Amino acid sequence: MTWLERRKRMEAILQTEHRRQSVTGQRQNLNHEKMAGTMGRFFRRLGLFDWGLRNAHDVRLHAVEIADPALPQDFDGFKILFLSDLHALNTPRVMVEAAERVPALDFDLCILGGDYQIFAKPPAREAARLMSPLLAVLAAMRPLYGVLGNHDRHDLVPEMEALGVEILINRHVTVERGGARLVLIGLDDIHSFYTEAAEQALRQAPEGYRIAVIHSPEYADHAAAAGVNLYLAGHTHGGQICLPGGMPIFTATQSHRALAAGAWRHRGMRGYTSTGLGSSDPPVRFNSRPEMALITLRRAP
Numbered sequence: 001m002t003w004l005e006r007r008k009r010m011e012a013i014l015q016t017e018h019r020r021q022s023v024t025g026q027r028q029n030l031n032h033e034k035m036a037g038t039m040g041r042f043f044r045r046l047g048l049f050d051w052g053l054r055n056a057h058d059v060r061l062h063a064v065e066i067a068d069p070a071l072p073q074d075f076d077g078f079k080i081l082f083l084s085d086l087h088a089l090n091t092p093r094v095m096v097e098a099a100e101r102v103p104a105l106d107f108d109l110c111i112l113g114g115d116y117q118i119f120a121k122p123p124a125r126e127a128a129r130l131m132s133p134l135l136a137v138l139a140a141m142r143p144l145y146g147v148l149g150n151h152d153r154h155d156l157v158p159e160m161e162a163l164g165v166e167i168l169i170n171r172h173v174t175v176e177r178g179g180a181r182l183v184l185i186g187l188d189d190i191h192s193f194y195t196e197a198a199e200q201a202l203r204q205a206p207e208g209y210r211i212a213v214i215h216s217p218e219y220a221d222h223a224a225a226a227g228v229n230l231y232l233a234g235h236t237h238g239g240q241i242c243l244p245g246g247m248p249i250f251t252a253t254q255s256h257r258a259l260a261a262g263a264w265r266h267r268g269m270r271g272y273t274s275t276g277l278g279s280s281d282p283p284v285r286f287n288s289r290p291e292m293a294l295i296t297l298r299r300a301p
Contacts, residue, residue, distance in 0.1 A: 003169055003188070003197065007154045010193050011120075020150070020192035022254060023219060029192070033119050036281030039241075043284055052241075052284025056091055059098060059277065061105075062291045064263055066270050067300035070229050071209055072180030076299040081105060081138075083292055084113025084215075084234025085149070085276030088130035089122050090283035091290075098277060098292060099134040102141065107294060109175070110138045112165060113234035113274060114149025114189060114215035116156060118281060128159035139164025145173065145184060149215040149235065150192040151280075170201040174208065181208035185228070191216045191235060191252075202226035216252075217259040217273050224267040230297075231271035236260040238275030242287035261288070 001009075014020050018029045043049040081102075088095055117127050128135075138144050146165045148156070157167050166173070168186020175182040185205050187198045198219070202212065203226055212228040216235035223231050238261035239248020251260045258264070264271045275291050 004154055006195060007188070007193060011153055014192060015120075021194050022192070023190055023194050023222070024254065027254075033281065040282035040284075043282060049282070049284060052282070052286055055285040056279040056283050056290060057094055057097070058285075059094060059290045059292060061101065061294060063294045063296070064272065065296045065298050066230065066263060066272065067298040068229060068270050069300045071297055071299045072177075072182075073299055074177040074180040075182055075209060075297055078182070078297045079107040080232075080295045080297070081107040081110040081142075081292065082113060082232055082272065082274055082295055083110065083277050084274040085115040085237055085278055085280070086112070086131060086134075087115060087118045087151070087276070087278030087280055087283075088127055089118050090281065091278050092130050094278055094290065095131055095134045099137045101292070102134070102137045105294060107142060109143040109145065110141075111184075111213055111232060112144070112146030113213060113232060114147045115151045115234060115276075115278075116149070116160070117151045117153065119151060120153045124153065124156040124159045127156060128163060131160075132163055135160070135163040135165060145186060145213070147186040147213050147215055148189050148193075150189045152189070168213065170197040172201065172205045174206070181206070183208040183210045185210060185212045187212065187214045187219070189215045190219045199226070202228065217256050217271065218253050220256050220259060220266045220269070220271065224269040228269055231266075231269055233259070233271065233273045234276055236273060236275075237280060237285075238262075238273070238288040240276070240279060240285050240288050244287055246287050248288070
């Protein structure tokens with residue numbers, strides 16, 4: 001069975017039977033759309049919705065350095081612009097504002113971490129249209145790669161590739177400098193659409209400095225065991241609605257809540273989880289700003 005056939009089948013099961021395929025097996029999917037509607041009404045009654053919506057448009061550029069002694073010297077200073085969880089339908093103005101900021105940034109390649117739609121909405125073509133101001137600028141500047149998230153559906157792939165995004169579905173690409181090699185491994189979503197092809201993609205990647213782009217941080221144990229050096233994730237939105245100090249109330253993860261935001265280490269592997277550029281339903285944020293993460297790799301002593 002091809003990836004496309006399997007993905008269509010899993011999407012149908014999720015839609016009709018509300019069951020998702022996680023790393024630990026089939027699990028009943030909560031009715032997140034209903035929960036989101038309830039939360040939205042709650043914040044409106046409290047008079048907090050407009051405030052939270054303004055917060056969801058308060059995007060920061062987060063510059064972070066990740067030091068690793070395993071990084072080849074030729075890639076010291078290599079910069080990755082990492083954007084995850086665009087959810088273009090909810091905050092379309094963010095796509096335009098981010099596009100205006102990109103030309104002033106210095107980076108070597110851009111990676112998109114998944115979740116471009118929201119509960120499979122809007123249809124793929126419309127989702128791509130909403131993201132096109134940002135994707136067009138990115139694709140014109142540097143190599144642009146992406147993975148799918150749990151909100152995304154299979155027919156979004158050709159629409160995004162038409163805009164210059166190379167979607168990595170359980171496969172890798174390489175970047176070479178001098179005699180060194182950076183291996184970029186992109187997996188299909190492992191939160192709702194996990195298959196063994198994800199594990200195979202990690203295990204079969206060639207030697208080099210391995211960067212795994214996986215929508216959710218829940219696969220950290222497997223990635224570390226497979227020899228991944230750097231793990232880039234999104235999915236959590238950093239909680240999106242957090243207590244003062246940034247403690248998330250809900251991360252949408254089955255495991256590894258401690259890896260829900262920012263830079264981290266796990267079993268010798270470096271990692272970074274983006275708080276996301278867009279916002280899920282309801283499109284409000286408290287104590288968790290949306291971000292564009294500019295990651296500079298450094299060779300540690």
